[in-house]
Amino acid sequence: MMNIFLAELADPNVSIPLVLPEMLLALTGILVMIYDSIRPGRRRVTGTISMVGLILSAVALFWIWSTPGQQLSAFGGMIVADSLRMSFTAVFLLVSALTILVSTVWVEREDVHAGEYHTLLLFATVGMMFMASGNDLVIIFLGLETLSIATYVMAGLRRRDLRSNESALKYFILGSYASGFLLYGMALVYGATGTTNVTQIALNTETAQFPALLLVGAAMLVIGFGFKVATVPFHIWTPDVYEGAPSPVTGFMAAGPKAAGFASFLRVFVLGFPLVVGVQASEFLHDSWITALTVMAILTMTVGNIAAIVQNNVKRMLAYSSIAHAGYAMVGFVGAGVAKTATGRDDAIAAVAFYMLTYAVTNLGAFAIVTLVARKNDRRTEFEDYNGIGFRSPVLAFSLSLFMLSLLGLPLTAGFIGKVLVFRPALEAGTSLMVILVVIAVINTAISAYYYLRLIVVMFFRERTEEWSQPKISTALAAVLAITIIGVFYFGIFGNNVIEMFSKYPVDVQMR
Amino acid sequence: MDFINQYLLTILILVPTIGAVAIIAHQAFWKDESQLKWLTLGVTVLNFVLSLLLLGGAQASANGFSFEQNSPWIPAIGSNYHIGVDGLSLWLVLLTTFIMPIAVISTWHAVEKRPLAFYAFMLVLESAMIGVFVSLDLLVFYLFFEASLVPMFFLIGIWGGKQRIYAAVKFFIYTALGSLLMLVAIIALYYLHLQATGTGTFDYVTLLGSISSGSLTFGGSSAYTGTLLFLAFALAFSIKVPVFPFHTWLPDAHTEAPTAGSVILAAILLKMGTYGIMRFNFTLFPEASREMAWIFIVLAIIGITYGALVAMVQPDVKRLVAYSSVAHMGFVVLGMFSFTEQGMQGALYTMLAHGVTTGALFLLVGFIYERRHTREISEYGGLSNVMPIYATFFVITAMASVGLPFLNGFVGEFLIMLGMWSSTILPGSWNQIATMAAGTGVIFAAVYLLWMIQRVFFGKLTNEKNKSLSDLSLREIGIMAPLLFLMVFMGVYPKPILDSSKPSVVEIQRIVSGETKGGTVTELNIDGPEGR
Structure with missing residues (x-):
């Protein structure tokens, strides 16, 4: 044991290029913070610096991605550069960039101190990126805390609004509680396997000291991650927090942190607790978490959808819909867990990443419009407020309809390809449990048609009784709409390139 | 010309969508709504003319499809953009392109609200419908099948009636x-x-090949796999058809939809269901199809009888026509599940005939609704006195719907009954009993239509409001003329359609009835009424 540590001390196996995207973004965050303390209140400048930082980070990411013969792990195996990390990181960067653009409307309307906001957003993104790139429980936890603390503050940014305060406080208390579970679980897993490295955990399952400890640890991890990705029954915080938080932040939280949660959730469970045939502890553990997650997926979809039906507030509806979508993504997750071949597993992981990408694009587009319609203090967010705006603001209404149809998963939109991709691995396994899971998922999709269509119905089929002042679409918002609409169609019709890119670097854990 | 022939089907799918984009662009620049209907009509007529090139026909390839195109769509998923037509889909594509211009003319004065969106949705809908009939890749098929929902949803929701x-x-x-x-x-x-x-593949032709060569069987993983897959497909199509217990959406949708929407719904959208059963269920799951046939035959007979009985008591003309669709589609399902050549040819023929006839009935109902803004039968009476042309057209169309010989409804229904009579799918004489039960439905059809005609057109002109009604305008006569011509033509001379669909239908019939190629086929010595 000692020797291993010494060996790593001697050669820490540092690779700057491998963490370049994270470093660039962290530096940008610090730069924004310093600039804001010297010249406060310059929203455009801090926003521009943040965008440049995100773009540089994305360039660095694609550089790693497209360099052949790239080193796959560094820092003693703590950071990896596999397709799981790459694809999810791309999603985070896109989410942050879109969020900054969407927020331009809102920071000006509410007169928010944008420097802080941009800094927090960048740090949250760095945290998410480490959650995806960390192949070690410690790095994952650090990333998660960086993300969480930043988002707690962001949820409460509207300081004078009671709902926003409630949102932040609720998120903070429950989030810390969940973090506690996560940390405890990590400690137990470490106790059982003697390592925090995910790859090593997979290898050590055979020789686990106390298999029961491993099982309890895994259960704690399910709770911790389950909270982050808002699966039922750990979802109770979601609607209140999402409703209370400012609209752009809500959009960000539904797309970014959720995807980040899935990235580490996937890595720890699919890669850390794989099925090792012939080892009793491993078989039992694998069986348990597959069953647990299957049940959670079913509950998540069903509760999310049924609760969404009865909502009268668009933001709340989208919050519950985001819960349902976590359920659909978990179908792909479970599919990755039961995959019989390494390729099948990698494809399933890529499918979940692609699903989060399609969800992020669609959802942020929807939130951009919700932000625009909401006006000051998020006053106009009820379904009734959308009555009959269909032909008064056709661009907004048709875009919003497109996003709803994509969330519903209608063909030719991104949501359809995403759904097909996550349902596939589960059906490939072919066991009756998996088939039932997928059937429940599609029945849920049909149920969800009701509330997604409801927004279209109120916009187009009802008459407007009160006045409607055409909201002004700023350049930044027009850019968001253009990117998201093109994204929805591009991923839905020409998604092939992206899917292939997402499964380019197989993860470094072999199936046994 | 070669280029057009090579990509003809893609062109047929794309022309309406490009037309939709074009009219939106036209509005953005000229803002002249009066030209919209002309442009839309132009696009649909162009598409109809182009679709006639299908009749010229390229040689079918070995798999029986012509005008094929096959290129990768999303290789990472394994889906190809594979399209083609055979004798079965050819006529449905033609029906689509034929009905569309008629539907567009029928809206000439009816669409006052948001005409741009209306015509754009109509055109997009046409693209999706053609796509459904020509797709040979299951995922692409699903894509078009679902895509057709959205424009129809908007058409009903924005331009529909009170309960829209x-x-x-x-x-x-x-x-x-x-x-x-x-x-x-x-x-x-x-x-x-x-x-x-x-x-892995979504390709219909490849799947078919693997199934017929025996390399893909559904007995392996579980005894029920084939049946479950069959049911999953059948449910989707049964709702669309609609087969009896799944029909409740249809009267609502039909009644609330604007006239053009009802015409398209009845003439084309319903056919997607029967087409799907015949194309996919029968060939991919022949064994399950035979096992399940009796259920569908029973449901079809219930549908025929129930549809007719409910139609009889409808106070609303449009709802009456809607329920008559349930009955007619029951006939189509019955014919298909007889698994005989006559029955299946008859089913296809009835699909086409029903498209023309019921489309015409909805148009006729629309004409009177535009004049009086009511569809209650009790509001009318003695209309033949003030609207003789209208009454004549209505009676001819109703007769075609009832199945009077020399009109198009007769050929299909007669073939279906012949097919069912000679079928061997049910044990013993149940086949004949089923035929007789279905035959009763024809009588009911005569009852509800004739009774409605009697109440609406004959007797004394009692309602004051009806006295000043004007007869059909030239435009309306122009819309009806091609439909009436087809009703008579298809009734007198069905040979060209039946001949060209025969090889494809026989092939499907061969697969579904479990006969191997070159095996002995016990065929009854009945050639059908048209004396082929």
């Missing part, structure tokens, strides 16, 4: 639920093929 929101949402959710389960079955087929042969 309820009808539109019901229509969407019913159909979406069925087709989503089909999606599961489609993906499952991909993996069953992967396990059986080593390559």
Whole structure:
């Protein structure tokens, strides 16, 4: 044991290029913070610096991605550069960039101190990126805390609004509680396997000291991650927090942190607790978490959808819909867990990443419009407020309809390809449990048609009784709409390139 | 010309969508709404003319499809853009392109609200419908099948009647639920093929080849796999048809939809269901089809009788026509599940005839509705006195719908009954009993239509408001003329359609009835009424 540590001390196996995207973004965050303390209140400048930082980070990411013969792990195996990390990181960067653009409307309307906001957003993104790139429980936890603390503050940014305060406080208390579970679980897993490295955990399952400890640890991890990705029954915080938080932040939280949660959730469970045939502890553990997650997926979809039906507030509806979508993504997750071949597993992981990408694009587009319609203090967010705006603001209404149809998963939109991709691995396994899971998922999709269509119905089929002042679409918002609409169609019709890119670097854990 | 022939089907799919974009662009620059209908009409007529090139016909390739195109769509998923037509889909494509211009003319004065969106949705709908009939890749088929929902949803929801929101949402959710389960079955087929042969595929032709060569069977993983897959497909199509217990969306959707929407719904959208059963259920799951046939035959007979009986008591003309659709589609299902050549040819023929006739009936109902803004039968009476042309057209169309010889309804229904009579799918004399039960439905059809005609057109002109009604205008006569011509033509001379659909239908019949190629086929010595 000692020797291993010494060996790593001697050669820490540092690779700057491998963490370049994270470093660039962290530096940008610090730069924004310093600039804001010297010249406060310059929203455009801090926003521009943040965008440049995100773009540089994305360039660095694609550089790693497209360099052949790239080193796959560094820092003693703590950071990896596999397709799981790459694809999810791309999603985070896109989410942050879109969020900054969407927020331009809102920071000006509410007169928010944008420097802080941009800094927090960048740090949250760095945290998410480490959650995806960390192949070690410690790095994952650090990333998660960086993300969480930043988002707690962001949820409460509207300081004078009671709902926003409630949102932040609720998120903070429950989030810390969940973090506690996560940390405890990590400690137990470490106790059982003697390592925090995910790859090593997979290898050590055979020789686990106390298999029961491993099982309890895994259960704690399910709770911790389950909270982050808002699966039922750990979802109770979601609607209140999402409703209370400012609209752009809500959009960000539904797309970014959720995807980040899935990235580490996937890595720890699919890669850390794989099925090792012939080892009793491993078989039992694998069986348990597959069953647990299957049940959670079913509950998540069903509760999310049924609760969404009865909502009268668009933001709340989208919050519950985001819960349902976590359920659909978990179908792909479970599919990755039961995959019989390494390729099948990698494809399933890529499918979940692609699903989060399609969800992020669609959802942020929807939130951009919700932000625009909401006006000051998020006053106009009820379904009734959308009555009959269909032909008064056709661009907004048709875009919003497109996003709803994509969330519903209608063909030719991104949501359809995403759904097909996550349902596939589960059906490939072919066991009756998996088939039932997928059937429940599609029945849920049909149920969800009701509330997604409801927004279209109120916009187009009802008459407007009160006045409607055409909201002004700023350049930044027009850019968001253009990117998201093109994204929805591009991923839905020409998604092939992206899917292939997402499964380019197989993860470094072999199936046994 | 070669270029057009090579990509003809893609062109047919794209022309309406490009037309939709064009009229939106036209409005953005000129803002002249009066030209919209002309442009839309131009696009649909162009598409009809182009579709006639299909009749010229390229040589069918070995798999029986012509005008094929096959290129990768999303290789990472394993889906190809594979399209083609055979004798079965050819006529449905032609029906679509033929009905569309008629539907557009029928809206000439009816669409006052948001004409741009209306015509754009109509055109997009046409693209989706053509796509459904020509897709040979299951995922692409699913794509078009679902895509056709959205424009129809808007057409009903924005331009429909009082209960339009309820009808539109019901229509969407019913159909979406069925087709989503089909999606599961489609993906499952991909993996069953992967396990059986080593390559996964959504390609219909490839799947068919693997099934007929025996390399893909559904007995392996579970005894019920084939049946479950069959049911998943059948549910999607049964809702669309609609087969008896799944029909409740149809009267609502039909009644609330604007006239053009009802015409398209009845003439084309319903056919997607019967087409799907015949194309996919029969050939991909022949064994399950035979096992399940009796259920569908029973449901079809219930549908025929129930549809007719409910139609009889409808106070609303449009609802009456809607329920008559349930009955007619029951006939189509019955014919298909007889698994005989006559029955299946008759089913296809009835699909086409029903498209023309019921489309015409909805148009006629629309004409009177535009004049009086009511469809209550009790509001009318003695109309033949003031609207003789209208009354004549209505009676001819109703007769075609009832199945009077020399009109198009007769040929199909007669073939279906012949087919069912000689079928061997049910044990013993149940086949004949089923035929007789269905035959009763024809009598009911005569009852509800003739009774309605009597109440609406004959007797004394009692209602004051009806006295000043004007007869059909030239435009309206112009819309009806091609439909009436087809009703007579298809009734007198069915040979060209039946001949050209024969090879494809016989091939499907061969697969579904479990006969092997070159095996002995016991065929009854009945050639059908048209004396082929």
